[in-house]
Amino acid sequence: xxxxxxxxxxxxxxxxxxxxxxxxxxxxxxxxxxxxxxxxxxxxxxxxxxxxxxxxxxxxxxxxxxxxxxxxxxxxxxxxxxxxxxxxxxxxxxxxxxxxxxxxxxxxxxxxxxxxxxxxxxxxxxxxxxxxxxxxxxxxxxxxxxxxxxxxxxxxxxxxxxxxxxxxx
Numbered sequence: 084x085x086x087x088x089x090x091x092x093x094x095x096x097x098x099x100x101x102x103x104x105x106x107x108x109x110x111x112x113x114x115x116x117x118x119x120x121x122x123x124x125x126x127x128x129x130x131x132x133x134x135x136x137x138x139x140x141x142x143x144x145x146x147x148x149x150x151x152x153x154x155x156x157x158x159x160x161x162x163x164x165x166x167x168x169x170x171x172x173x174x175x176x177x178x179x180x181x182x183x184x185x186x187x188x189x190x191x192x193x194x195x196x197x198x199x200x201x202x203x204x205x206x207x208x209x210x211x212x213x214x215x216x217x218x219x220x221x222x223x224x225x226x227x228x229x230x231x232x233x234x235x236x237x238x239x240x241x242x243x244x245x246x247x248x249x250x251x252x
Contacts, residue, residue: 114231188244204237
């Protein structure tokens with residue numbers, strides 16, 4: 084029960100941080116910091132795909148309603164949640180994932196986290212900016228927004244983990 088309360092509290096914290104802090108930052112026209120995918124990433128390994136998709140849609144819908152982004156966050160978080168089990172399977176240890184561990188940088192190691200979260204975050208950002216422009220003719224602009232946003236979002240997500248998470252026992 085305590086674990087459920089921590090996930091609910093973390094859910095509202097991510098909605099607040101993304102909507103009221105990171106969506107309001109004007110760094111550059113090409114850079115948007117998105118930390119909401121980290122919430123989906125930190126869900127337990129044994130979370131079902133249906134539950135992942137539901138939580139991702141709910142998280143994205145809350146952020147979209149507070150940010151006036153008309154479904155951009157919801158659709159890109161759905162892509163993230165849909166690809167998560169596939170990418171996890173690609174980088175799965177030989178014996179499978181330990182259910183005691185969490186998909187964090189501390190429990191799974193830097194290499195695993197950088198590869199897995201980096202791939203998932205890249206597809207999240209690519210989808211977000213593609214849906215935002217909704218045109219293949221602006222592919223260069225999409226990439227110009229995706230790459231710096233990806234790097235900065237990734238760095239912020241790692242900083243958030245090191246500040247607020249601890250290693251599992």
